[in-house]
Amino acid sequence: MATEHVHTSKIKIYRDENMVRRAYIEGFHEPAIFGVHTNIKDFYGVEPKEEHPATLDYIIASAAG
Numbered sequence: 001m002a003t004e005h006v007h008t009s010k011i012k013i014y015r016d017e018n019m020v021r022r023a024y025i026e027g028f029h030e031p032a033i034f035g036v037h038t039n040i041k042d043f044y045g046v047e048p049k050e051e052h053p054a055t056l057d058y059i060i061a062s063a064a065g
Contacts, residue, residue: 018048032058 010026022031035052036044 019044019046020052
């Protein structure tokens with residue numbers, strides 16, 4: 001049984017400074033901003049200018065629905 005192709009996401013990711021990344025996702029007007037926050041910045045040994053959700057935060061949120 002072959003699976004049917006449903007969708008291909010088109011995303012461009014740009015790395016800014018200090019672990020901040022912008023993900024431009026087709027169909028969305030604003031980029032998703034990824035970075036580090038209080039709970040993980042000590043692990044990476046960085047001090048961000050601004051705190052942003054980490055990639056893992058988006059994964060958990062999408063799985064939780």
